[in-house]
Amino acid sequence: MADSAAPFRIKGETGDWEVVVGLEVHAQVVSNAKLFSGAATAFGAEPNTQVSLVDAAMPGMLPVPNRECIRQAVRTGMALDAKINKWSRFDRKNYFYADLPQGYQISQLYHPLVGEGEIEILLDEKDEGSARTIGIERIHVEQDAGKLMHDQHPTMSYVDLNRSGVALMEIVSRPDMRSPAEAGAYLRKLRSILRYVGSCDGNMEEGSMRADVNVSVRKPGAELGTRTETKNVNSVRFVMAVVEHEAKRQVELIEGGGSVAQETRLFDPDKGVTRSLRSKEDAHDYRYFPDPDLLPLELDDAFLEDCKASLPELPDDKRKRYENLGITAYNAGVLTAEVETARWFDALLEAGAEAKQGANWVVAELFGALNRRGESIDASPVSPTRAAELLGLVANGTISGTIAKQVFEIMLESGEGATDIVEKQGLKQTSDTGAIDVEIDKVLAANADKVAEYKSGKQQLFGFFVGQTMKAMQGKANPQLVNERLRTKLDS
Amino acid sequence: MTDLTAKTIAELRDGFRDGDFRAREIAESFNAAVAAAKLLNAYTVETPEDALAAADAADSARVSGDLPSLAGIPLGIKDLFATRGVDTTAGSKILQGFKPRYESTVTANLRKAGAGMLGKLNMDEFAMGSSNETSTYGPVISPWRRKGSNVGLTPGGSSGGSAAAVAAHIAPAATGTDTGGSIRQPAAFAGISGIKPTYGRCSRWGIVAFASSLDQAGPMAKTVRDCAILLEAMAGFDPKDSTSLDLPVPQWEANLSSDLRGKRVGIPKEYRIDGVPADINALWDKGIEWLKDAGATPVEISLPHTKYALPTYYIIAPAEASSNLARYDGVRYGLREEGVKTLDDMYSATRAEGFGDEVKRRIMIGTYVLSAGFYDAYFTKAQRVRALIKQDFAKAFEQCDVILTPTAPSAAFGIGETTDPLAMYLNDVFAVPASLAGLPAMSVPGGLDEQGLPLGLHLIGNELDEQMVLNAGLAIEERAGFTARPEKWW
Numbered sequence: 011m012a013d014s015a016a017p018f019r020i021k022g023e024t025g026d027w028e029v030v031v032g033l034e035v036h037a038q039v040v041s042n043a044k045l046f047s048g049a050a051t052a053f054g055a056e057p058n059t060q061v062s063l064v065d066a067a068m069p070g071m072l073p074v075p076n077r078e079c080i081r082q083a084v085r086t087g088m089a090l091d092a093k094i095n096k097w098s099r100f101d102r103k104n105y106f107y108a109d110l111p112q113g114y115q116i117s118q119l120y121h122p123l124v125g126e127g128e129i130e131i132l133l134d135e136k137d138e139g140s141a142r143t144i145g146i147e148r149i150h151v152e153q154d155a156g157k158l159m160h161d162q163h164p165t166m167s168y169v170d171l172n173r174s175g176v177a178l179m180e181i182v183s184r185p186d187m188r189s190p191a192e193a194g195a196y197l198r199k200l201r202s203i204l205r206y207v208g209s210c211d212g213n214m215e216e217g218s219m220r221a222d223v224n225v226s227v228r229k230p231g232a233e234l235g236t237r238t239e240t241k242n243v244n245s246v247r248f249v250m251a252v253v254e255h256e257a258k259r260q261v262e263l264i265e266g267g268g269s270v271a272q273e274t275r276l277f278d279p280d281k282g283v284t285r286s287l288r289s290k291e292d293a294h295d296y297r298y299f300p301d302p303d304l305l306p307l308e309l310d311d312a313f314l315e316d317c318k319a320s321l322p323e324l325p326d327d328k329r330k331r332y333e334n335l336g337i338t339a340y341n342a343g344v345l346t347a348e349v350e351t352a353r354w355f356d357a358l359l360e361a362g363a364e365a366k367q368g369a370n371w372v373v374a375e376l377f378g379a380l381n382r383r384g385e386s387i388d389a390s391p392v393s394p395t396r397a398a399e400l401l402g403l404v405a406n407g408t409i410s411g412t413i414a415k416q417v418f419e420i421m422l423e424s425g426e427g428a429t430d431i432v433e434k435q436g437l438k439q440t441s442d443t444g445a446i447d448v449e450i451d452k453v454l455a456a457n458a459d460k461v462a463e464y465k466s467g468k469q470q471l472f473g474f475f476v477g478q479t480m481k482a483m484q485g486k487a488n489p490q491l492v493n494e495r496l497r498t499k500l501d502s
Numbered sequence: 503m504t505d506l507t508a509k510t511i512a513e514l515r516d517g518f519r520d521g522d523f524r525a526r527e528i529a530e531s532f533n534a535a536v537a538a539a540k541l542l543n544a545y546t547v548e549t550p551e552d553a554l555a556a557a558d559a560a561d562s563a564r565v566s567g568d569l570p571s572l573a574g575i576p577l578g579i580k581d582l583f584a585t586r587g588v589d590t591t592a593g594s595k596i597l598q599g600f601k602p603r604y605e606s607t608v609t610a611n612l613r614k615a616g617a618g619m620l621g622k623l624n625m626d627e628f629a630m631g632s633s634n635e636t637s638t639y640g641p642v643i644s645p646w647r648r649k650g651s652n653v654g655l656t657p658g659g660s661s662g663g664s665a666a667a668v669a670a671h672i673a674p675a676a677t678g679t680d681t682g683g684s685i686r687q688p689a690a691f692a693g694i695s696g697i698k699p700t701y702g703r704c705s706r707w708g709i710v711a712f713a714s715s716l717d718q719a720g721p722m723a724k725t726v727r728d729c730a731i732l733l734e735a736m737a738g739f740d741p742k743d744s745t746s747l748d749l750p751v752p753q754w755e756a757n758l759s760s761d762l763r764g765k766r767v768g769i770p771k772e773y774r775i776d777g778v779p780a781d782i783n784a785l786w787d788k789g790i791e792w793l794k795d796a797g798a799t800p801v802e803i804s805l806p807h808t809k810y811a812l813p814t815y816y817i818i819a820p821a822e823a824s825s826n827l828a829r830y831d832g833v834r835y836g837l838r839e840e841g842v843k844t845l846d847d848m849y850s851a852t853r854a855e856g857f858g859d860e861v862k863r864r865i866m867i868g869t870y871v872l873s874a875g876f877y878d879a880y881f882t883k884a885q886r887v888r889a890l891i892k893q894d895f896a897k898a899f900e901q902c903d904v905i906l907t908p909t910a911p912s913a914a915f916g917i918g919e920t921t922d923p924l925a926m927y928l929n930d931v932f933a934v935p936a937s938l939a940g941l942p943a944m945s946v947p948g949g950l951d952e953q954g955l956p957l958g959l960h961l962i963g964n965e966l967d968e969q970m971v972l973n974a975g976l977a978i979e980e981r982a983g984f985t986a987r988p989e990k991w992w
Contacts, residue, residue: 063603063604066834067829067834068602068604068834068835069584069590069592069597069600069602069710069711069829070583070584070602070606070706070707070708070709070710070711071707071708072706072707072742072743072744073744074741074742074743074744075744102825104824104825104828104872106828106831106846106849107845108831108833108845111829111833111834112828112829113825113827113828113829113831114825114828169833169834295873295874297824297825297869297872297873297874297877298872298877299821299825299872299877299881302713302714302715302745302822303711303714303744303745304744304745305744305745
């Protein structure tokens with residue numbers, strides 16, 4: 011296994027190269043209405059059914075900021091420990107395109123809503139030493155554009171304005187990432203935080219989260235190289251592929267005597283390569299200037315306090331809390347990575363399950379079952395309450411871990427409660443030492459040779475006797491008692 | 503029967519309430535006058551049915567006695583205001599045939615107050631111009647003529663149709679908009695009154711945007727009182743406009759008073775500029791005397807950054823316009839040039855065909871001053887100067903209550919006489935500073951020049967102090983005794 015603490019290097023002909031990565035993530039804000047109009051924002055609606063006069067840029071229409079979108083962006087900033095700017099302003103980014111009805115995008119260039127923050131990532135869940143801190147430069151809010159549909163008519167393109175004016179947060183990282191893995195971990199962690207906060211659904215397939223990937227290479231410790239920007243990459247895997255491919259391409263280019271051009275590139279997921287979209291010379295002059303239709307955005311303390319108070323427990327805090335409950339670092343990491351898992355596990359604790367036992371069970375048993383069945387934890391056929399009931403039976407010695415597995419399988423299929431199943435199928439564990447002794451004696455008698463081996467020092471055979479006894483008792487014997495009785499009989 | 507078209511809004515309102523005439527008679531009189539005045543080219547669309555419908559509603563409502571403030575009054579509406587189902591083109595070919603499905607807040611407010619609409623009034627394309635010559639419908643011809651001449655004169659601009667209609671009695675009053683003098687300069691040219699309120703008093707929602715940080719709607723009417731009545735109906739907070747002022751609308755009409763005792767009138771020395779005709783400066787002096795007569799004390803004030811106002815305006819307004827007009831791209835509404843291969847070609851062809859020269863000029867200026875490398879030198883600096891100009895006024899209003907200046911540096915000029923765009927821009931030299939500062943300002947007729955053409959006096963008030971502006975305007979109106987009327991030739 012690769013050492014996650016070792017720096018990622020591209021092996022070039024002239025030696026090792028370091029890759030420098032920064033990400034600009036566009037995250038669609040969860041809100042019922044668009045950033046500057048009252049139009050709805052549901053995904054997948056019929057084209058042009060969620061368009062207000064403002065979104066279509068009809069003459070004389072004016073934008074009015076949607077408080078909920080601002081609130082979500084502020085909450086996101088707070089979750090990233092970022093500076094919230096109480097005074098910010100909207101600017102117009104001017105360019106012509108058929109999916110941009112106003113001829114400008116309302117964005118925030120000069121005075122963004124959120125300033126510097128940071129995200130801690132862990133490259134290896136089992137290794138605290140693999141932690142990295144990635145800086146956030148800023149978060150600003152802006153309007154999304156509409157969508158062009160090129161496949162509806164042989165010679166024309168159609169315009170769908172449903173997405174036009176939907177609120178986006180642009181979350182800009184510092185160029186702090188040094189490998190595809192770090193870029194992947196950053197994006198996963200960011201996505202996780204957004205989903206905890208509830209400010210973005212993080213659905214990359216539907217485009218509600220996408221990344222512009224800035225990549226450059228340099229000799230370790232040297233000045234930053236010229237970067238390329240690969241636009242609109244829509245999965246964690248693709249982002250990692252872009253970093254990998256761009257880094258290699260740039261190294262080859264430089265070592266071949268060429269130089270990296272500052273340009274915008276596109277990722278081709280089928281071929282796994284990036285290609286040039288436009289060079290710096292062709293770059294738009296966006297003519298940013300303060301939007302005169304909007305007043306500066308001024309946030310008061312009451313609003314900020316409300317935002318703060320509404321924040322849920324975030325992944326890092328939750329993880330620490332789990333670890334303090336005795337859960338292993340690995341399990342705590344797995345349980346907190348996705349908000350749905352964490353929510354499920356919290357409900358399990360709420361229902362009375364013991365933390366460490368519960369964590370082990372969720373990670374091993376529940377995840378295994380859900381994987382097998384192709385179900386998400388949200389749709390788990392066994393609820394946290396039912397699971398707590400099952401774990402309780404194990405904890406109080408009513409059933410053994412082995413029987414618990416059987417019971418769980420029945421629960422998955424039948425939806426019945428653990429206690430009922432144990433009752434009905436007579437799976438209750440026995441602590442009747444008389445019955446256990448009878449079976450132990452039979453096992454020892456039938457395996458006299460092994461008993462002799464054991465007695466002559468082959469201690470590891472002890473497990474064999476336990477297994478045989480349990481088997482003979484159809485798993486229903488209290489394993490602790492079986493252990494005790496065996497020890498007494500064998501070691502006496 | 504008395505000529506109803508000669509009456510003021512106040513007279514029509516009161517006469518209608520008293521039962522002297524019916525609203526339908528008012529509407530019919532104006533509809534007939536409008537139909538008979540095509541030579542003026544003041545209206546781009548006539549809506550006689552709209553005026554009649556509102557009149558009939560007013561006549562029915564009169565029985566119940568509970569009448570809104572403008573019941574039975576038909577108005578002319580500048581083509582910049584979106585009017586539901588009625589062509590709204592901003593005087594531009596690019597919006598040819600555009601019928602909005604919505605009504606601007608200001609015209610909706612007027613309708614709520616009972617007003618009807620006589621039609622849409624011609625204007626400079628996208629409100630860019632000072633002579634009404636940039637309209638795609640051709641210029642409005644002023645009802646005024648020079649003594650002994652039949653040369654066609656401009657009514658000023660951009661609210662030229664509004665000014666001409668009120669002066670020619672083919673509308674009792676009209677809406678205008680003012681970005682850098684577009685209410686006040688045409689009001690002065692046409693011998694009528696017009697007020698631009700404090701920025702934010704009137705909602706901009708549904709008004710085709712020219713320069714968002716400057717655009718303000720206001721009334722143009724025969725008298726100061728009529729301006730007060732109309733402005734009360736037009737103004738008010740609108741949550742759909744983020745720059746709208748969340749303040750109650752004052753009772754400007756009820757509080758009208760020409761008693762200016764204890765008030766100080768600022769006379770800015772920087773407004774004495776070279777090349778202004780002697781009769782304009784003479785009228786200014788007369789204005790000072792009239793206000794003294796009303797009890798006010800003149801004080802000399804200084805607005806040191808005045809000379810930078812025009813260049814500042816011609817950076818900020820085109821910058822905003824270049825962006826505001828980007829939406830006219832042929833994709834969703836209005837003109838679209840077909841027969842082109844690419845999207846970019848469609849944009850170019852549509853905008854080349856749809857916009858007139860002045861609009862193109864300002865889009866180019868605006869694009870230039872916002873472009874990388876020039877932004878700081880032009881736009882940022884202009885924003886700074888704008889702040890200084892505001893500060894000038896703030897300081898001045900520590901010393902005075904209202905400022906008096908001429909409205910425009912000349913009387914109306916002939917159509918086609920001013921071909922140099924920069925010379926045209928000079929028309930707004932007195933009007934633009936108040937626009938940049940967002941202050942209320944008004945033009946009232948003061949007299950005629952030696953050629954028999956109207957000249958206006960310009961009053962600038964402190965922020966939100968429309969009352970002071972109207973009161974000083976009333977004091978001048980009462981003393982100027984301006985009763986001159988253009989001789990009917992149309």
